[in-house]
Amino acid sequence: MVGSDYPYLITSEWDYGYRAQRVVDMIKQKMHLINFTDIKQMQGDNKHLNTEVMIPILLQIPLNNNHLESIRGLLQD
Secondary structure (H helix, E strand, C coil): CCCCCCCCCCCCCCCCCHHHHHHHHHHHHCCCCCCHHHHHHHHHCCCCCCHHHHHHHHHCCCCCCHHHHHHHHHHHC
């Protein structure tokens, strides 16, 4: 955290809450008290909720290039 008078740009991109929502979702799915193993799994989780919005959009873009089409196939998996 820095004040508004901080002279250097830290970033122009900010978190939109996807990670926090993912952690909340994982906590709500637990049917038992959360333990060390659960926390370890949550810390290692790499699912980004924005992909649920972006991938369907990206899959609809016509590419007209076989190489790019094959790369886009990775998104489907």
